[in-house]
Structure formats: structure tokens, C-alpha cells
Amino acid sequence: MTDEIHWExxxxxxxxxxxxxxxxTIHDRDATGGWIEIDExxxxxxxxxxxxxxxxxxxxxxxxxxxxxxxRSLMIQAKYAP
Amino acid sequence: xxxxxxxxxxxxxxxxxxQTLREMGIESVAVFTEADAAALHxxxxxxxxxxxxxxxxxxxxxxxxxxxxxxxxxxxxxLSESPSLSSACESAGIIFxxxxxKTIQSMGDKLESKRLMQRAGVxxxxxxxxxxxxSEFPVLVKAVGGxxxxxxxxxxxxxxxxxxxxxxxxxxxxxxxDERVFIEKYLRSPRHIEFQILGDAHGEIIHVFERECSxxxxxxxxxxxxxxPALAPQLRARMGEAAxxxxxxxxxxxxxxxxxxLNPDGHFYFLExxxxxxxxHAITEMTTGxxxxxxxILIAGGLHLSRTQSELQQTGHSIECRIYAEVPEENFRPDTxxxxxxxxxxxxxxxxxxxIQEGSEVGFHYDPMLAKLIVWASSRDAAIExxxxxxxxxxxxxxxxxxxFLHRVISxxxxxxxxxxxxxxDRQPDLLNASTNDIPPAARIVASLDRLKTTSGSxxxxxxxxxxxxxxxx
Numbered sequence: 028m029t030d031e032i033h034w035e036x037x038x039x040x041x042x043x044x045x046x047x048x049x050x051x052t053i054h055d056r057d058a059t060g061g062w063i064e065i066d067e068x069x070x071x072x073x074x075x076x077x078x079x080x081x082x083x084x085x086x087x088x089x090x091x092x093x094x095x096x097x098x099r100s101l102m103i104q105a106k107y108a109p
Numbered sequence: 110x111x112x113x114x115x116x117x118x119x120x121x122x123x124x125x126x127x128q129t130l131r132e133m134g135i136e137s138v139a140v141f142t143e144a145d146a147a148a149l150h151x152x153x154x155x156x157x158x159x160x161x162x163x164x165x166x167x168x169x170x171x172x173x174x175x176x177x178x179x180x181x182x183x184x185x186x187x188l189s190e191s192p193s194l195s196s197a198c199e200s201a202g203i204i205f206x207x208x209x210x211k212t213i214q215s216m217g218d219k220l221e222s223k224r225l226m227q228r229a230g231v232x233x234x235x236x237x238x239x240x241x242x243x244s245e246f247p248v249l250v251k252a253v254g255g256x257x258x259x260x261x262x263x264x265x266x267x268x269x270x271x272x273x274x275x276x277x278x279x280x281x282x283x284x285x286x287d288e289r290v291f292i293e294k295y296l297r298s299p300r301h302i303e304f305q306i307l308g309d310a311h312g313e314i315i316h317v318f319e320r321e322c323s324x325x326x327x328x329x330x331x332x333x334x335x336x337x338p339a340l341a342p343q344l345r346a347r348m349g350e351a352a353x354x355x356x357x358x359x360x361x362x363x364x365x366x367x368x369x370x371l372n373p374d375g376h377f378y379f380l381e382x383x384x385x386x387x388x389x390h391a392i393t394e395m396t397t398g399x400x401x402x403x404x405x406i407l408i409a410g411g412l413h414l415s416r417t418q419s420e421l422q423q424t425g426h427s428i429e430c431r432i433y434a435e436v437p438e439e440n441f442r443p444d445t446x447x448x449x450x451x452x453x454x455x456x457x458x459x460x461x462x463x464x465i466q467e468g469s470e471v472g473f474h475y476d477p478m479l480a481k482l483i484v485w486a487s488s489r490d491a492a493i494e495x496x497x498x499x500x501x502x503x504x505x506x507x508x509x510x511x512x513x514f515l516h517r518v519i520s521x522x523x524x525x526x527x528x529x530x531x532x533x534x535d536r537q538p539d540l541l542n543a544s545t546n547d548i549p550p551a552a553r554i555v556a557s558l559d560r561l562k563t564t565s566g567s568x569x570x571x572x573x574x575x576x577x578x579x580x581x582x583x
Contacts, residue, residue, distance in 0.1 A: 059450050065551045072555045075449045075506045092504045093552040100501040105556045
């Protein structure tokens with residue numbers, strides 16, 4: 028599956044997925060979370076960021092708790108080069 | 110009459126005991142070390158005493174005397190099964206909320222306790238002082254002075270026995286200060302089922318049904334439930350009678366647990382007796398309505414048991430998951446950090462016994478258990494669904510934990526069927542690793558917030574992405 032995300036503003040953007048273009052909006056954002064509305068579905072999320080260091084250099088680590096579907100959630104840990 | 114209780118423990122169990130003390134109108138005293146100065150249990154009590162460590166009985170007694178406590182509750186772990194604290198209490202004229210010293214001593218010696226049970230007619234796993242016959246292999250070498258997998262070796266062949274005994278002895282000496290080991294018949298694929306018992310000072314002993322504890326990692330329980338899906342009423346009654354006989358043989362007073370292994374052929378054997386409140390006591394409370402801490406305090410105060418055997422019954426089904434600060438995907442290594450986000454689940458039939466809150470620091474000094482998530486529902490299937498929902502609602506960020514791993518276990522088909530044993534995780538190594546292929550697009554959007562303005566392809570969104578433990582280079 029390939030997708031493309033285009034942010035139009037801080038809380039709004041478009042997702043191109045499987046030939047479709049779907050708008051999404053982030054609601055009620057604060058320092059640790061909010062909820063996302065996409066494709067007529069809403070999902071709760073919370074996240075934190077911290078600086079990490081390793082022998083390869085420094086990075087920013089974001090850990091996201093994301094709730095989706097019926098009774099499911101997952102954790103995503105994403106690292107970004109500074 | 111007990112007026113003030115010092116709880117010689119920390120974390121969730123200290124808080125759990127404080128809750129019952131408050132309900133009973135009894136004052137509570139917390140002890141804490143330097144590392145725990147800001148811990149939640151210190152703020153959940155009436156009075157505090159600073160100590161150097163939790164395992165010095167002399168310090169605990171001094172703290173009790175200084176605070177004016179007339180009783181000490183040991184919780185679990187630390188000094189709870191050490192005769193040194195109970196005997197120090199006896200010498201100091203302080204009530205020990207637990208069994209007599211001689212009971213702790215005899216049950217703490219795994220070999221002596223088995224012999225005692227054998228004399229009482231309780232079935233025990235065959236043991237040997239010397240070399241077992243070759244036909245009895247595989248066997249386990251086990252420490253006399255403790256459990257939890259320490260000082261334990263599985264031996265498949267007689268030629269490996271001598272080396273295993275040496276290694277187990279060394280480990281046992283380091284862990285328990287007692288190098289003695291013994292050899293026990295190894296049972297393949299047993300279930301681990303324990304019975305809660307209560308005994309008062311007037312000779313009454315009852316059992317409060319079983320707890321199924323077969324889901325373990327590295328010999329440590331991680332999920333418990335009651336009733337056990339393996340016990341039909343007749344077998345439950347037989348095991349309950351054996352548990353009461355075991356407690357009677359040990360002259361047991363207060364709350365304790367008789368642990369059995371149950372073979373697939375339906376035969377069960379005494380494993381050991383835990384002379385304390387168990388971590389998993391809450392599931393018994395959820396299905397019987399008893400407050401076991403309250404029972405302990407009433408018994409220690411010399412009162413009769415509040416219920417007879419015939420008055421007790423199990424209602425519904427309860428499951429407990431132990432939430433650990435550890436990384437299952439990396440061989441369960443403990444993690445440390447500050448709990449930056451803490452959002453516990455709530456709703457019908459959910460109980461959380463927790464020792465942390467947002468901002469709590471999880472260090473390396475003590476056990477990495479953060480909380481116990483307990484659910485109750487009218488049936489096992491409903492309890493499983495409730496636990497899945499509660500785990501998926503539970504947010505702990507800042508310290509890596511086993512919440513998603515527990516969700517995978519609870520959601521597995523083998524768990525749902527109830528046909529499992531202590532080898533559950535060995536047979537299902539896939540449960541240790543989450544798939545990194547099913548991240549919903551919306552989750553990837555959230556993960557890229559404020560970081561990337563336009564991204565293409567899931568592999569180009571992050572330097573690395575990880576779900577539930579495993580890093581994936583992308």
C-alpha cells in the first residue's frame with residue numbers, strides 16, 4: 028500500500044490512498060493529544076516527544092498511542108532526524 | 110483491636126492496603142526510601158516514616174515503634190515471607206498481619222513443606238534427595254529456599270545433573286542466601302492453579318476458590334483468572350479440600366495460598382504454599398465479594414472468619430493483567446523513565462490497582478510492575494472482551510510497557526479456548542512481536558504531525574517506525 032499525505036494547514040490535510048483523495052482534520056489538539064477525523068471515522072490519539080541520542084547521532088522520538096476500529100489501539104514510535 | 114498499621118511495602122500493594130484501612134477507620138503509616146520520596150504510596154497514607162531500605166526488619170520495627178503503629182502489614186515481596194520480620198514483631202509486641210513465624214519457616218523450606226504435605230495426605234510432585242532413576246528424567250533442580258525460577262534448572266539427562274546442581278546452588282545462594290537444592294519430577298505442560306485459603310486463630314480454615322495462573326513469562330505470572338476454565342465442579346471441590354488440608358497441616362492462621370500443578374490427566378500436586386497476600390488476590394475479591402485485606406486484619410485482631418465455607422460462592426468471571434514497565438519484544442527487559450501520559454481505563458467491571466500516576470518516575474530500584482488491571486464480567490467470554498477493551502483504552506506514555514503484548518495474548522485463540530498451560534508463550538513466540546505492517550493511514554498521519562508537510566509512501570514518512578516494540582528501518 029502506498030499513500031501520500033499533504034498538509035494544507037497545521038490541523039488539516041489530504042491523504043491520497045489507493046486512488047482516492049481523503050480529507051482529514053485534527054481536532055482539540057493539545058500538548059499530548061487530540062483526535063483525528065478521516066473518512067467519516069474518528070480516532071483518539073495521544074503522543075509525546077523526546078530527544079534521543081545514539082551512536083548514530085541525535086534524533087527526535089515521537090511515541091503515539093492511537094485508538095482505532097472497535098476496541099483496538101496501537102503504539103507507534105517514530106524517529107525523526109533533527 | 111488494631112488502631113494503626115504500618116505497611117512495610119510500596120507501590121500499588123501499599124496503596125491497596127491503605128484503602129481498606131481507611132474503610133475500617135484504622136490509621137495507616139507508609140514507609141519510604143530516598144528513591145521513593147515522591148512515590149504515590151507516600152501521599153496515600155496518614156503518616157510516613159523514611160527508611161533506608163524495605164528489607165531490614167530492624168528498621169521496619171523501629172519505624173513502627175516511632176510512628177505508634179500497633180500492627181505491621183508486610184504486603185507481598187520484600188519481608189512478607191521472611192520469618193525475620195514476623196519474629197521481630199513478636200519480640201517487639203507488634204501484631205504481624207500474617208501467619209505465625211514457624212508456619213513461614215516451614216513453608217519457606219520447599220523440601221520440608223512437601224514432606225509435611227505428604228504426611229497430611231496432600232499429593233506432592235515426586236522429589237529425590239539423591240540421583241533419581243534414569244526413567245524419571247527430565248527432572249527439575251530447584252532451590253529449597255525460594256522460588257520465582259531462581260536456582261532452578263531443567264535437566265534432560267542424568268549426565269547433566271551434576272553440573273545443573275552446581276549452577277542452581279550458586280544461583281540459590283546468591284538469591285536466597287541458601288544454597289540447598291532438591292530434585293523434583295518435571296511435569297510437561299502442567300497448569301498452575303492456586304487456592305486462596307483463610308484461617309483464623311480459632312482453628313477455622315476455609316478456601317476461597319482457585320486462581321488460574323498458567324500464563325507466565327520466565328516463571329512469572331502475567332495474567333490470572335478465576336474460575337479456572339480447567340476445573341469442573343468435582344475437581345474444584347477435591348483441590349479445595351486438599352488446599353484446606355494443606356493449610357491445616359501447616360497450622361495456618363491468616364491469608365495464604367496453596368499452589369498446585371495440574372497435569373493434563375487430571376492429577377494435581379502440591380507445589381508450594383505462599384504465606385502472604387498474593388499479587389493476584391483481587392480476582393478472588395471480584396468473584397466472591399470478600400475484601401481479603403480486611404479479612405487479614407480481622408484475623409490478626411483475633412476475630413473469627415467472617416464467612417463459613419458454605420456461605421462462599423463464586424459469581425461471574427474475573428481476569429487480571431499485570432502491567433509491567435518492560436519490553437516483551439526485547440526479551441522482557443525492564444524499562445525506566447517518567448510517566449508523561451497516564452490515562453487509565455474505566456467503566457463497568459473494571460478495577461485498577463495502581464502505584465503510579467502522571468509524572469511518576471519508574472526507576473531501576475524496584476520491581477517494574479506499574480499496576481494491575483482487573484476486570485469482572487458475568488462470563489469468561491464477556492470478561493475477555495472487557496479486558497481487551499480496557500487494555501486498548503489504557504494509555505501509558507513515557508515508559509515502555511507490556512499493554513499491547515497483553516492485548517495480543519488475551520486476543521489469541523488459544524487463550525480464548527481456555528486450553529493452555531504454563532508453556533503457552535513458548536508455543537506462541539509470534540505473540541512477542543507486533544506486526545509493523547498494519548499501521549492505519551490515520552495513525553501515520555498523527556505520527557507525522559508538525560514534522561513533515563508532504564510525505565509519500567509509508568516507508569518515507571519517518572527515519573524509523575516502530576509499533577509495539579520492534580524498530581523497523583524504513
